[in-house]
Amino acid sequence: MAFIPHTADDIDRMLERIGAQSIDDLFDEIPAALRAGALKLPPAMGEMELGRLLTERAQGDGRPVNFIGAGAYEHHIPAPVWAITTRGEFYSAYTPYQAEASQGTLQLIYEYQSMMCALTGMEVSNASLYDGASALAEACLMAVRANRGSNSRRILLPRSLNPTYRQVAHAIAGNQGLVFESVDFDRAAGRTALQALLPYSGQDVTALVIQQPNFFGCLEEVDELTDWAHQNKILVIAVVNPISLAVLKAPGQWGARTEAGHGADIVCGEGQPLGVPLASGGPYFGFMTTRMQYVRQMPGRIVGRTVDTEGRPGFSLTLQAREQHIRRSKATSNICTNQGLLVTAATIYMSLLGAAGLQRVAAASLQRTADLVARLSAVAGVKAAFTAARFHEAVLLLDRPVPPVLNALAQRGILGGLDLTDRYPELGHALLVCATETKLDVDIDSYAAALADVMQVARAAA
Amino acid sequence: MTELQAREPLIFELGKPGRQAVTQFPPHAPGTAEIPAHLRRAVPPALPEVSELQAVRHFTRLSQMNFSIDTHFYPLGSCTMKYNPKACNSFAMLPEFLALHPLGPEPQGFMACMYELQEMLQEITGMQGVSLTPMAGAQGEFAGVAMIRAYHQARNDMGRTEIIVPQAAHGTNPATAAMCGCSVKEIPCDANGDVDIAALRAAVGPATAGIMLTNPSTLGVFEHKIAEVARIVHEAGGLLYYDGANLNAILGKVRPGDMGFDVIHMNLHKTFSTPHGGGGPGSGAVGVGARLLPYLPIPIVGRDGARYRWLTERDLPQSIGRLSGFMGNAGVNLRAYIYMRLLGREGMVRVAEFAALNANYLMKRLQAAGFEAAYPKRRASHEFIVTLKSENRLYGVTAMDVAKRLLDYGFHAPTTYFPLLVPECLLIEPTETEAKEDLDRFCEAMIAIRREMQHEPEKLAAAPHTMPVRRLNDVRAAKQLDLAWKPAA
Numbered sequence: 001m002a003f004i005p006h007t008a009d010d011i012d013r014m015l016e017r018i019g020a021q022s023i024d025d026l027f028d029e030i031p032a033a034l035r036a037g038a039l040k041l042p043p044a045m046g047e048m049e050l051g052r053l054l055t056e057r058a059q060g061d062g063r064p065v066n067f068i069g070a071g072a073y074e075h076h077i078p079a080p081v082w083a084i085t086t087r088g089e090f091y092s093a094y095t096p097y098q099a100e101a102s103q104g105t106l107q108l109i110y111e112y113q114s115m116m117c118a119l120t121g122m123e124v125s126n127a128s129l130y131d132g133a134s135a136l137a138e139a140c141l142m143a144v145r146a147n148r149g150s151n152s153r154r155i156l157l158p159r160s161l162n163p164t165y166r167q168v169a170h171a172i173a174g175n176q177g178l179v180f181e182s183v184d185f186d187r188a189a190g191r192t193a194l195q196a197l198l199p200y201s202g203q204d205v206t207a208l209v210i211q212q213p214n215f216f217g218c219l220e221e222v223d224e225l226t227d228w229a230h231q232n233k234i235l236v237i238a239v240v241n242p243i244s245l246a247v248l249k250a251p252g253q254w255g256a257r258t259e260a261g262h263g264a265d266i267v268c269g270e271g272q273p274l275g276v277p278l279a280s281g282g283p284y285f286g287f288m289t290t291r292m293q294y295v296r297q298m299p300g301r302i303v304g305r306t307v308d309t310e311g312r313p314g315f316s317l318t319l320q321a322r323e324q325h326i327r328r329s330k331a332t333s334n335i336c337t338n339q340g341l342l343v344t345a346a347t348i349y350m351s352l353l354g355a356a357g358l359q360r361v362a363a364a365s366l367q368r369t370a371d372l373v374a375r376l377s378a379v380a381g382v383k384a385a386f387t388a389a390r391f392h393e394a395v396l397l398l399d400r401p402v403p404p405v406l407n408a409l410a411q412r413g414i415l416g417g418l419d420l421t422d423r424y425p426e427l428g429h430a431l432l433v434c435a436t437e438t439k440l441d442v443d444i445d446s447y448a449a450a451l452a453d454v455m456q457v458a459r460a461a462a
Numbered sequence: 463m464t465e466l467q468a469r470e471p472l473i474f475e476l477g478k479p480g481r482q483a484v485t486q487f488p489p490h491a492p493g494t495a496e497i498p499a500h501l502r503r504a505v506p507p508a509l510p511e512v513s514e515l516q517a518v519r520h521f522t523r524l525s526q527m528n529f530s531i532d533t534h535f536y537p538l539g540s541c542t543m544k545y546n547p548k549a550c551n552s553f554a555m556l557p558e559f560l561a562l563h564p565l566g567p568e569p570q571g572f573m574a575c576m577y578e579l580q581e582m583l584q585e586i587t588g589m590q591g592v593s594l595t596p597m598a599g600a601q602g603e604f605a606g607v608a609m610i611r612a613y614h615q616a617r618n619d620m621g622r623t624e625i626i627v628p629q630a631a632h633g634t635n636p637a638t639a640a641m642c643g644c645s646v647k648e649i650p651c652d653a654n655g656d657v658d659i660a661a662l663r664a665a666v667g668p669a670t671a672g673i674m675l676t677n678p679s680t681l682g683v684f685e686h687k688i689a690e691v692a693r694i695v696h697e698a699g700g701l702l703y704y705d706g707a708n709l710n711a712i713l714g715k716v717r718p719g720d721m722g723f724d725v726i727h728m729n730l731h732k733t734f735s736t737p738h739g740g741g742g743p744g745s746g747a748v749g750v751g752a753r754l755l756p757y758l759p760i761p762i763v764g765r766d767g768a769r770y771r772w773l774t775e776r777d778l779p780q781s782i783g784r785l786s787g788f789m790g791n792a793g794v795n796l797r798a799y800i801y802m803r804l805l806g807r808e809g810m811v812r813v814a815e816f817a818a819l820n821a822n823y824l825m826k827r828l829q830a831a832g833f834e835a836a837y838p839k840r841r842a843s844h845e846f847i848v849t850l851k852s853e854n855r856l857y858g859v860t861a862m863d864v865a866k867r868l869l870d871y872g873f874h875a876p877t878t879y880f881p882l883l884v885p886e887c888l889l890i891e892p893t894e895t896e897a898k899e900d901l902d903r904f905c906e907a908m909i910a911i912r913r914e915m916q917h918e919p920e921k922l923a924a925a926p927h928t929m930p931v932r933r934l935n936d937v938r939a940a941k942q943l944d945l946a947w948k949p950a951a
Contacts, residue, residue, distance in 0.1 A: 002809040003545050004816050005897035014823040014898060025819040029684045029841050034716050040585050044806025047549045055473070057571030058558035068563045078486040080518050082555070088532025092546050094874075095741040100929035101869050104467070104527035105740035111473050114947040118507040127741065130597040133787035138722070164787050171783030175608060175643040188727050219501050247494045249503050260725050262762045263850050270787065280572055280796075281564030281788025283743035295943065306939035309924070318939040324600070324637035325880075329646045331689065334637035337598035337731065341739025344521075351473050351517045352483045355506035364488040371498065379639075389498055402782035436844065437488040449505035 002044060031076045035188065065443050067372070068413045069393045070215070071162050072281065073273045075243070075361060076438055078352045081275045095301075095340070099316040100280065105340065106315035109303040112347040119245045119350075120238075120267040121252020122289035126300035128338040131271025132239070133165045135286030136209065137172035138299045139237045139268045140334055142290075143207035144178065146265065147235045147334070152204040153178045158192040160185040160214035161239065163423045176331025187426075190218040190386025190395065197228055205232065210264070211239040212248065216432065217369070217393025218386055219248070226255030226264065238264035242287065243273045243365070244391050246358035253384070268292045275349025276342050285339035296322060299333030326348040364437035365392035372435040375448040381455050385430060392436060395420065398429040400458055406431075408454040414447055467526040468930050474947050476520060477511035485514065494808045508949045525931050527875045528740070533930065537824075537901050539679060539845045539877035539889025540632070541734035542710045547804060550736065550797040559796065572796070573770035577763040581800040586810065587709075587726050588719025593758040595790035599707065601744025602727025603638040603674070608782040609725055609750065609757040610672045611642055616756075616780065622671040622699065628657055630680045630881040632707060639738075644671055651883070655681035655837050657691055666698035672908035676705040677711070678843035678882045681836070682821075682889065692722030701753070709733040710893070711818065711844035714811035724751045732818030733813075745794040756780040756940035761789050810865065815846035816894035820901060824892050827905045832912060836884045845891035847884050854886045857915045860885040863922035864911055870928045871907035 006014075011023070024453070027035075048244065055293060066074055078462040085091070089104065096102030096109075113125035125336050129135040140155050145160065157166050157171075157180050170180055186193040191214060208229040222238075229236045238251035251264035290298055304318035328364035353361065369392045376396055377384050385395035398405060402419040409416035417433035424430055494502065511521070525738055536543035536907040564570050596602035607625060614622040625639035626647045636646040648855040649661040657675070673695050677685040685691065695702055704718040704726035710733045718726045719744065730736050731744035738744075750758060760781045764773040772789070775781065805813070821842040828848060836847035850861050865875030865888065894899055914921050926932065 001812055002555075002805045003547060004809075004812055005895070006819070010898040011819070014819055017826050018819075018822045019826070020822070023815045026815075026822055026841055029686060030712075030716050031686070031689065034590070034689070034720055036715055036717050036720065037887045038808050039714050039810060040605045041582055041749050041807035041810060042803065044809050045803050050549070050800065050803050051553060053803075054553040055556060058556040061558055061562060061569040062569040063561050064566070066561070066563050066566065068565050070565055072564055074561075074563070075486070076486070078514075080514060080521075084518065084521045084525065086551060086555075087522070087525045089530045090740055091529045091551070091737045092531035092543075093540055093740045094536065094541055094543060094738045098529070098869065098875050099934050100864070100866065100926050100931055101466075101529040101874060101928045102527075102658070102740070104470075104524035107470065107472070107914045108521070108524050108740075109528070109949070110945075113945055114472075114474065115509055117946040119507050120510060124943075130601065130743075130791075131787050134597070134601070134785065135631060141551055162787075164784060167784045168786065171785055172604070172641075175611065176641065177643065185730055187834050213506060219497070220589075221501075223500060245507065246499060247503055249501055250507070253504075257869060277560035278563050279560050280569065280792035281790070282786065283791040284787070285743075292943070295945070302945060304939040306935045306942075307943040308932040308934050310932055312931055313467065314934045316936055316939050318936065318943070318945075321940075324633040326633070327637070328633045329636035329640040331633070331637040331640075334604060334641050335598070335602040336632075336634050337729075337744040338602045338742040339597075339736075339739075340741030341737065341743060342491050344740065348517060348521050351510045351512060352514060353509075353522070354477075354482060354511050355509045356482055356511075357484075357487045358509070359506065360476075360491055361493050362488045363494050366494060366496065367490070367492040379732065389496055389501070410567055415563060419566050 014438045061437060064413045064415045067417050068415050068446060070418045070432055071270060072278050072437055073409050074278055074438050075273055076394050077275050080352065081345050081348045084348055085341060090344050091341065096278045096317060106303050108344060108347055110305055111314050112343050113400035115347065116287050116289050119242055120289045121250030121263060123292040124295045125289040126298050126302050128340065128343045129286035129288055129300050129335060131282065131284045131286045133168035134172060135167040135268040135288050136239055137164050139266045140169055140173050140178055140207065141176065142266060142297050142299060143235045146294045147206050147245045149233050150204055150206040152206055154205045155180050156183050156200065156205060156208045158183045158185060159193055160216060161209060164441040175366060189388040190216045191220045191388045192225060194224050194228060201232055203351060205234045207235040207237050208433060209237045209239060213241060213244060213391035214396045216386060217390045218388035219391065222254045224248060230253060230255060230258065235265040238267040240267060240269045241273060241357060242271060242363050246295045246355065246362040263314050271342065271346050272389050274346035277346055283339055283342055290336060297332060298337050300338060311367055348448060361437050368435035368437060369394055372433060375444055376451055379448065379452045379455055385427065393432060396433060398431060400429060402429050402431050405454055409450055412450045414450055466930050467523045470520065470523045470943060472947055473510045473520050476516050479511055481511045481513055483514040503658050532761055534872060534874050535896060536874040537876050537890045537892050538874060539891040540707055542891060542893060544735055544893035545736050545895040546737040547801060549804065550800040553800050554793050554796040559912045568771055570770055573763050573795060575799045577765060578895065579795055580763060583728060583747055584749060586713065587749045589726060590752045591755045591758055592747055592749045593762050594747045594795045596727065596746035596748055596761045596786055597786055597791045598731045598742060598744035599746045600634045600638060601725060601785055602748050603634055603705065604641055605748045605759045605782060605785060606703050606725040606727055607638055607642040607644065609754045610755045612782055613754055614671060621669055625671055626665050626673040629883055631674060632680065632705065635674045635705060646770060655679060655840065656671060656686050659687060660692060662694055666694060666700060670698050670700035672701040672703050674703040674705055676708050678708050682843050682846040683837050683840040684843055685727050688721050696793055707732065711814055713814040715814050719751060725754050730794060730798040736794045736797040743791045745798065758783050759783065759785050761765045776831060790834030813894050820896055821845055821890040824890060824901050828908060831905060831909045833888040845889060848888045848890060849884050850886040857919045859915050859919050859922050861888055863925060867911050867922045867925040868907060869926040873904055873907055881890040
């Protein structure tokens with residue numbers, strides 16, 4: 001019996017102690033009319049045969065060379081990251097409510113919080129949310145609580161924000177009456193124009209979301225956007241890629257220094273680039289940092305350093321009065337389980353890379369994307385869409401529909417990018433591409449050669 | 463008695479300026495001149511500067527400061543801390559699975575697993591459709607209540623904004639109702655732990671959107687009158703939500719769909735044994751009856767002939783939408799799939815049987831040792847409650863003291879002070895994967911602690927004695943907030 005240790009003798013002795021005739025007697029409180037019949041499920045498999053089935057299925061999906069980013073990024077993951085993360089003591093531990101028996105997990109989360117504060121330039125971090133998209137939804141809800149001067153529940157979302165994040169924010173926060181309004185981007189530059197915000201000047205708006213780099217890979221003019229928001233008493237929610245923060249200005253430093261301090265008010269994003277594999281989209285983790293003044297509005301668990309009864313330092317979950325198990329319907333969020341194991345991986349990743357390593361990863365990714373764009377836009381019928389400075393993604397415009405081109409590339413083992421036609425029809429035949437430090441010259445060469453070939457064949461057939 | 467690592471410096475205190483694990487760096491170090499100066503970072507972030515070995519030792523030592531299922535018996539009520547089979551992790555981490563970009567071509571092998579998982583969960587719960595996208599129990603609850611709201615709104619029944627929950631409900635239930643823009647009405651339980659039917663009748667009405675229930679309830683007993691509860695709520699125009707936290711107790715014995723529930727979330731990290739990971743990730747798959755099918759969160763795996771494809775907004779225009787950036791915690795779902803295939807139909811039924819056997823055995827043994835069960839006339843489900851109210855009166859010890867003392871004996875503490883309505887309670891869930899010997903050892907520890915209560919209660923009040931730290935000053939933690947290490951100025 002899979003994973004059940006009982007012998008026939010154990011069962012007899014246990015039933016005798018209980019005073020029951022059979023195991024089935026233990027279910028005698030369930031009304032007979034409700035009892036389930038035999039389940040229509042496949043029979044049990046041994047580990048060996050199941051391993052064979054799964055290996056076949058996994059290998060059938062192949063391992064193409066990937067140039068898609070769009071919110072999930074392929075980076076090198078150092079061997080120690082998952083070797084340690086999957087140790088049973090991390091993998092099979094529960095939420096650290098019993099602090100004395102969970103100091104390892106608690107200290108690790110404290111170290112993680114410290115690293116996220118350092119990266120984002122903020123004062124406090126929570127212990128994680130589900131993923132980047134849902135973290136933005138939580139940040140919008142938090143902004144409503146934090147911006148006491150605003151009653152409108154209006155949130156400005158640039159169209160250069162990841163479109164899925166917009167959908168998720170709407171699905172999660174829409175039920176609480178939040179109103180999301182779109183802000184257009186500059187078609188030539190590929191970033192949000194200050195001009196597009198000016199109609200909102202002087203209005204009651206709760207928060208402005210700024211994604212840096214934005215969905216197109218372009219860099220937003222974060223200083224002027226932040227200053228405009230703060231001049232209008234609007235909170236700034238930064239959505240950032242944590243790897244990019246090794247080279248890009250930390251959200252805590254955005255904008256001019258004012259009496260109220262400076263920088264974004266809430267920072268969130270997708271933690272996946274920090275040592276988490278692509279793995280079909282999850283599990284990843286969302287991160288969130290903020291200023292100390294807003295800590296009591298933050299959703300999710302937070303670890304604090306304190307002392308024990310003998311004065312020795314130790315760690316425990318703190319500010320739990322914000323959370324659902326204490327505050328119930330008045331909690332800052334319903335979140336309970338978070339993405340602790342992914343935080344473990346990210347903390348080990350950041351420790352191994354350090355600031356110097358992360359800077360190298362970011363710079364190499366930026367360089368690889370620049371190389372890729374240079375090579376691909378040299379192909380006839382392909383050009384770069386935008387003029388703004390980039391991080392590690394770019395939009396290309398093709399002179400013909402994107403899907404057949406991507407299909408032809410896939411036949412050659414290349415995932416050529418994400419088709420943006422449905423998401424941004426106004427851009428025409430737009431393709432979002434990404435190259436991280438994992439792409440070598442040979443990969444970029446083979447993509448460029450394949451694209452030239454595919455485009456030529458398509459042109460000849462037309 | 464236990465041998466946890468005693469102490470470990472912060473990783474920030476281990477490094478030295480200039481120390482690097484260069485093997486992990488990309489080979490080239492290009493400049494970043496393309497970034498305009500005003501958008502560039504001026505000062506590098508204060509991250510650790512350690513060697514690979516220093517990092518490996520540090521995090522290995524931290525792991526050794528934890529209790530875990532792999533090292534300790536973990537009878538944590540309501541959390542289902544059973545063995546997480548190693549095969550689930552090994553197969554889910556096959557390199558081809560890990561390399562799949564979520565926006566790449568639809569991966570037929572992976573999607574076959576997800577499709578079959580949807581089908582198996584549907585069969586086990588007696589539902590008509592399943593979506594795997596919610597990323598934890600609380601998000602599954604959110605999806606469920608959002609679907610209930612969408613259902614009423616689609617019928618133009620706009621006044622239904624009240625969610626009824628029993629007092630003993632998990633905190634996530636009322637918090638979820640609030641997140642969905644609903645108000646919460648709490649109703650009491652009767653002396654046997656069942657929903658108070660008179661109170662329920664009084665609570666329902668034209669404002670009722672639905673009721674959220676766990677069955678077996680958080681009191682560890684099966685809700686006898688579930689059919690009557692379902693009738694009352696449905697007749698009032700509301701829907702029934704099943705919180706799957708305790709699904710382990712009834713696997714293959716009774717199905718929520720057959721009990722009359724319209725929607726259920728399942729904690730795959732409980733019943734289907736994906737790891738808790740020190741706080742997550744979980745997965746909160748939802749199942750629905752026919753009425754709520756159009757509202758399921760997307761994406762879902764569908765099948766056209768032999769080909770699997772993602773069902774999206776186009777297929778389900780009335781969906782409550784997307785709750786995650788991609789398709790939820792895919793790797794957690796894959797682990798649950800592997801677990802279910804290892805157990806198969808025979809193993810699935812035995813989960814509930816042996817979870818119930820272990821819980822009822824442990825309850826009887828503890829009762830024989832003088833402990834008071836909160837609901838002595840009831841069968842235990844997969845868990846049960848011991849109340850220490852007389853011990854508290856006689857010896858001044860608390861449930862917290864006993865919980866902390868158990869750590870010294872090498873057992874993770876049961877859940878304490880939940881549900882709130884039983885005084886000084888321990889909620890104990892042994893799970894089906896523990897052997898009789900381990901249950902017996904736990905009983906012996908409880909008997910020894912009982913002796914200590916009588917003869918040296920101060921030993922309990924000061925427990926734990928053998929952990930890396932003693933009890934922590936939580937008041938100080940919340941007042942003198944120290945939430946992040948900062949480099950010396």
